[in-house]
Amino acid sequence: MTQTQMPPAAVTSSSTASDAPAFSRRAALMLAGGALASATVFAPNIARAAAPFAFPPLPYPEDALVPTISARTVGLHYGKHSKGYYDKVNQLAAGKPYADMTLAEIVVAAKKGGDTAMFNQAAQAWNHDLYWASFKGGFQQPDAAFAKVVDQQFGSLEILSRKMVEAGDTVFGTGWVWLVKDGDKLDIIGMKDGMNPLADGKTTLVGVDVWEHAYYLDYENRRAAHVDAVLKKLVNWQVVSDRFG
Numbered sequence: 672m673t674q675t676q677m678p679p680a681a682v683t684s685s686s687t688a689s690d691a692p693a694f695s696r697r698a699a700l701m702l703a704g705g706a707l708a709s710a711t712v713f714a715p716n717i718a719r720a721a722a723p724f725a726f727p728p729l730p731y732p733e734d735a736l737v738p739t740i741s742a743r744t745v746g747l748h749y750g751k752h753s754k755g756y757y758d759k760v761n762q763l764a765a766g767k768p769y770a771d772m773t774l775a776e777i778v779v780a781a782k783k784g785g786d787t788a789m790f791n792q793a794a795q796a797w798n799h800d801l802y803w804a805s806f807k808g809g810f811q812q813p814d815a816a817f818a819k820v821v822d823q824q825f826g827s828l829e830i831l832s833r834k835m836v837e838a839g840d841t842v843f844g845t846g847w848v849w850l851v852k853d854g855d856k857l858d859i860i861g862m863k864d865g866m867n868p869l870a871d872g873k874t875t876l877v878g879v880d881v882w883e884h885a886y887y888l889d890y891e892n893r894r895a896a897h898v899d900a901v902l903k904k905l906v907n908w909q910v911v912s913d914r915f916g
């Protein structure tokens with residue numbers, strides 16, 4: 672068995688990951704404070720608020736995103752890149768105050784403290800957790816309440832998706848295009864490298880990775896085509912609706 676095929680559960684030595692209770696908003700409110708709590712819509716490590724952080728299992732098989740994203744891309748992206756960020760976070764957190772924080776708290780603390788080395792790794796670990804979880808269940812339409820918000824602000828999900836593709840195309844080099852909740856409105860933000868809205872205290876609804884490792888094997892230089900396909904064929908907009916609340 673090659674490393675990329677290794678079951679995610681075996682990647683880290685976490686005996687508590689599998690029996691950790693599922694994340695709940697209530698748990699976030701209890702464990703996180705102030706602005707962070709309202710921003711922490713997705714925090715898979717909330718129930719295990721201490722390093723070493725267990726690398727979350729991919730919530731579907733590596734070939735589940737075919738043909739939009741190949742199994743080879745998922746294998747490398749999840750098995751090497753995502754895992755690598757977790758490994759680095761655990762190395763950097765060892766013996767530090769970070770070791771008692773949640774991953775989301777580390778992202779905020781590292782940004783605030785100017786700890787670029789930790790911020791980059793922790794943000795990317797968090798970003799990728801959100802990314803993989805957004806495809807669980809496959810493409811689904813948003814719920815009625817979220818669809819109404821989308822329609823009122825953009826006219827349609829199609830137009831929102833087009834705006835995200837455009838924003839993704841304007842990110843120079845590596846980065847992400849994010850859909851965020853700003854009050855009761857939506858905002859689309861392109862950000863460099865591992866930067867994310869969580870660090871700015873905003874609620875992140877969905878993000879599309881526009882680092883070349885996310886699409887180059889399958890789409891070569893056609894970033895826009897990749898982002899378009901992800902939004903229209905992979906994102907579970909019901910999950911996004913739940914994050915909007």
Ligand code: MN
Binds near residue numbers: 752
């Ligand atoms: Mn990535």
